[in-house]
Each structure stands twice: as structure tokens, then as C-alpha cells.
Amino acid sequence: MTDDIRGALIRAVPPLTAPPDRIAQVRRRAARTRGRRTALSLIAAAAATGLAIATPALLSAAGSGRADSRTAGDRPANQPFPTGAAPTSGPAGPDGTDGVGTGRCPAELDLMSQTPAVVAGQDQRLPALPLRAVTLCRYRHVAFDLSAGTARRRAGPVQAPPGEFGAPVDTYVDQRIWRPPSTAPGTPSPGASPPSGGCLMPSPWKDVSVDIVHTVDARGIARQYLLMRITCANPDAPQPARQLEAAVDRLLGPP
Amino acid sequence: MAPLPEDFAEFVAARSAALLRAAWLLTGDAGRAEDLLQTALAGVWPRWGRIVAGGSPEAYVRKALFSTYLSWRRRRWRFEVPAPVPEPAGAQDVGAELAERDAVRRALARLSRQQRAVVVLRYVEDLSVAETAQVLRCSEGTVKVQAGRALAALRMDPHLRADGDAEVHR
Numbered sequence: 001m002t003d004d005i006r007g008a009l010i011r012a013v014p015p016l017t018a019p020p021d022r023i024a025q026v027r028r029r030a031a032r033t034r035g036r037r038t039a040l041s042l043i044a045a046a047a048a049t050g051l052a053i054a055t056p057a058l059l060s061a062a063g064s065g066r067a068d069s070r071t072a073g074d075r076p077a078n079q080p081f082p083t084g085a086a087p088t089s090g091p092a093g094p095d096g097t098d099g100v101g102t103g104r105c106p107a108e109l110d111l112m113s114q115t116p117a118v119v120a121g122q123d124q125r126l127p128a129l130p131l132r133a134v135t136l137c138r139y140r141h142v143a144f145d146l147s148a149g150t151a152r153r154r155a156g157p158v159q160a161p162p163g164e165f166g167a168p169v170d171t172y173v174d175q176r177i178w179r180p181p182s183t184a185p186g187t188p189s190p191g192a193s194p195p196s197g198g199c200l201m202p203s204p205w206k207d208v209s210v211d212i213v214h215t216v217d218a219r220g221i222a223r224q225y226l227l228m229r230i231t232c233a234n235p236d237a238p239q240p241a242r243q244l245e246a247a248v249d250r251l252l253g254p255p
Numbered sequence: 256m257a258p259l260p261e262d263f264a265e266f267v268a269a270r271s272a273a274l275l276r277a278a279w280l281l282t283g284d285a286g287r288a289e290d291l292l293q294t295a296l297a298g299v300w301p302r303w304g305r306i307v308a309g310g311s312p313e314a315y316v317r318k319a320l321f322s323t324y325l326s327w328r329r330r331r332w333r334f335e336v337p338a339p340v341p342e343p344a345g346a347q348d349v350g351a352e353l354a355e356r357d358a359v360r361r362a363l364a365r366l367s368r369q370q371r372a373v374v375v376l377r378y379v380e381d382l383s384v385a386e387t388a389q390v391l392r393c394s395e396g397t398v399k400v401q402a403g404r405a406l407a408a409l410r411m412d413p414h415l416r417a418d419g420d421a422e423v424h425r
Contacts, residue, residue: 005409006378011352012359013276016285022271022293023264029297112369114393122397145367 100212100224105137105156111146111210117222126173127217131162135214138252143206146228151210155252162215168244169215172225175240203231209255211248229255263303267296270313274320280375281324281368283360291327295320317380318390321372325391362412369393370405377402 019025099106099115137156142149209229216222227241227248249255271292278288299306299319306315363371369391376387377398384402388395409415 005374005406006381008355008359008415009280009363009374009379010276012356012363013279014285014356016272016275016279016288018271018275019289022289023267026267026293026296026300029293030300033297112367119394119397122400123394145365 100135100137100214101222102133102135102214102216103157103159104135105153105212107153108150109137109139109153109212110150111139111141111226115224117214117224118226120221121223121225126170127166127215127223128219128221129166129170129217131166131169131215131217132220133216134160134162134165136160136248136252137212137214138248138255139210139212141208141210144204144208144230146208146210154209156212158251160247160251164250165213165215165244165247168247169213169225172241172244211245211252211255213244213248260303262307263300266312266316270316274316277317277375277380278320278324280363280379281321281371283364291320291324295323298323314386314390321376321390322392325368325372358412358415362409362415365412366405366408367401370401370408373398373401374405374409 099109099113099118101117135156136158138154139151140154141151211227211229213225213227214222215225225241225244227245229245274295275288275292278291279285282288282291295316299316303312306312309315363374366374372391373387376382376390377384382390384395384398387398391398
């Protein structure tokens with residue numbers, strides 16, 4: 001099968017001719033990239049310098065009247081304002097990033113971002129039970145291809161009872177790894193092919209609901225599981241997330 | 256401007272065809288493929304001496320190509336416009352070849368970027384799961400999952416299934 005795929009892909013590539021001056025074009029690009037980076041560094045340095053000069057004046061003006069807990073009313077004059085991303089819904093999660101976290105669902109999210117919790121959720125390791133925390137977020141993405149654009153929040157954050165999600169998460173992680181029948185559970189066969197069929201005619205193709213289940217397990221490891229809420233026309237399509245999706249829908253409602 | 260290292264020019268001459276092929280499979284367009292290749296090469300050139308000293312320059316350039324491709328979604332490309340790629344002299348496409356090529360291109364376009372990258376690395380570049388994971392900076396489990404999904408999608412793609420010559424057999 002893989003030889004057929006390889007052959008089809010290679011045959012699909014049209015005759016591609018190199019431009020006569022490719023090396024020269026590469027050299028020009030490299031020079032322009034260096035120039036842009038130098039310019040950006042200079043701008044950043046100028047901005048930082050300007051901020052350091054202007055901050056004491058701003059601080060004294062801020063400290064004279066307004067009671068805003070986010071400004072530096074009680075901050076020493078020689079310390080700058082805090083910088084960084086605008087606050088999202090809820091406190092920062094244990095992975096310390098701006099993506100989905102414990103008690104946090106950003107209003108807009110890149111579903112392809114590889115935060116530490118996302119990466120941890122993609123590996124084959126089962127979470128250590130019992131779970132300590134579970135946060136649910138629901139998003140809507142305009143296209144089936146999750147790499148195109150960002151998703152908008154539709155529901156959440158909902159802090160779910162961890163005890164209700166241990167078994168569904170465990171089942172999901174265990175069953176999404178395909179194993180040939182002759183292999184013992186928990187030992188995926190390297191290079192083995194997934195089962196036949198797959199998802200036939202996935203639906204919908206646009207305005208797809210995507211649920212994010214953010215967990216913190218008994219060892220304090222944060223893992224995130226992304227569930228595309230699509231249906232398949234063939235009833236035999238593997239559905240390792242069914243139990244987990246049902247647990248999510250009990251709290252967020254149907255997608 | 257500093258001259259390009261001689262071995263860099265030799266590397267480009269020797270390996271560009273294969274890298275450009277991978278770039279075309281990722282982007283589906285000759286112009287964007289050349290753009291992607293030149294962007295990756297421009298990024299590695301300043302560090303070429305260290306890359307060669309570290310061994311496996313081809314692996315490094317391949318990683319740069321795929322990393323550049325995966326990061327393209329986060330920004331609109333505004334600055335560089337590659338020179339027009341000349342049509343190969345005397346090329347005559349037969350209708351069936353065009354149809355097959357278009358069917359595969361459309362099928363690849365339906366995959367996510369990461370799935371496309373996994374397919375090209377695993378089945379065209381012939382990398383192992385571990386090597387693919389290293390290039391894409393993800394786990395081996397992710398490579399297997401994405402490869403499985405991509406193969407399932409390609410098998411189910413109506414354009415590939417409709418054309419007997421281009422059908423992806425199980």
C-alpha cells in the first residue's frame with residue numbers, strides 16, 4: 001500500500017525547473033532577512049529605551065488618583081509596567097502558557113498550537129489517575145482543516161468533576177492507539193497500519209465544533225485532548241472518544 | 256555581501272530537485288514551492304559552516320523546509336516574490352497524466368498541513384516514524400496518528416477513488 005501511495009505522490013509532481021539564478025535569489029533573501037531582523041532589533045531597543053524613560057512620569061501620574069489593581073499604584077517608581085499578553089478568561093494554567101489551561105479558555109485559539117499540555121496529550125501514555133482537575137472548553141472552527149485560521153470560543157471554561165472524567169479519558173487514550181489483534185494491549189506495533197475504513201464522509205466539513213478537555217493528572221502533568229465533533233457515515237468507524245464526548249456533553253450540552 | 260560557501264552551492268545543485276519535489280507536494284504550486292525552498296535555504300545559509308560541521312546537512316535543510324512550511328500559516332507572506340519559474344521546454348502533458356496529478360493534488364489539499372507533512376516525510380522522503388517526529392518536533396505517537404488519519408482520508412478521497420489509475424490501493 002505504501003508503495004502505491006509513494007508512486008502516486010511522485011507521479012503527481014509535475015516537471016519542476018530551477019530558476020537560472022536560484023543561488024543569487026537565495027543570497028538576496030538572506031541579506032534582506034538579516035536587514036529586517038536588524039531593523040526590528042533596533043526598533044525593539046528604541047521602544048524599550050523610550051518605555052524606560054517615560055515610565056516614571058506615567059507611574060507618578062497613575063499613583064496620584066486611580067484605584068486600578070492592574071496598574072502600579074503601589075509599585076515602586078523605578079519598576080516598569082508589567083508587559084505581556086492581555087489576560088484571558090481565568091487564571092493561567094499549570095503549563096504557564098496562554099492557551100487552554102485549568103479554568104481558562106481563550107476567546108480565540110489556534111487549534112494547531114503545540115503547547116506542552118497539547119504535546120503531552122498526544123503521546124501514548126495513560127494519565128495517572130485520579131485526575132486532579134478537568135477544564136472543558138468548546139470552540140467553533142470555520143473549516144474542517146484545523147490548520148486554517150483560529151477557532152472562536154463557544155462555551156467554557158467549565159470546571160468538571162475530575163472523578164467523572166478519569167475513566168472516559170483513560171478509555172480514549174487507550175483505544176485511540178490502534179493495535180493489531182496479535183499484539184498485547186498497551187504495546188503499539190511500530191509501523192503497523194491503522195484499521196480499514198477510517199471515517200467515511202465526515203460531517204460537518206465547516207463550522208466544526210471542537211471540544212478541548214484539559215486535564216491535570218495525579219502526578220500534576222497537564223494534558224489536553226482535542227475532540228473534533230464530527231460524525232462518520234460508516235457505522236464501523238472507530239470512535240475511541242465516544243465515552244469522553246458523552247461526559248463532555250453532560251456538562252456543555254450537545255455540540 | 257559575503258560569498259556563498261562553495262559546498263553550499265554544490266549542495267543546492269545536488270539536492271534542490273528532491274527538496275523542490277517535497278515543497279511542491281506540500282504547497283501544490285510550483286511558485287510557492289520555489290518560494291518555500293528558497294526561504295529555507297536562505298535561513299540555513301548563514302549557519303552553513305556549523306551545519307556541515309555538525310553532520311547531516313541534508314537532514315538539517317529538510318527540517319528547515321518543513322518547519323518553514325508549518326510556520327507559514329501564522330503569517331501572510333508579504334515580502335518575497337520568487338522569480339517566475341520557466342516552463343520546461345518541450346513538455347507535453349497528456350490528459351490522463353494531468354487528471355491524475357490534479358486528483359492527487361486535490362486529495363493532498365484536503366489534508367491538514369501537519370498530515371500533509373507527515374505523508375511527504377514518511378512515504379516520499381521515506382523517513383522512519385522516529386525521524387519524522389524529529390523533523391516535525393512532535394511525538395512519535397502524533398506521527399502515527401496523523402499518518403493513519405491521512406492515509407484514511409486519501410483512501411476515502413472521491414477524486415482518487417474515481418480514477419482507476421490514481422486509486423490508492425489498500
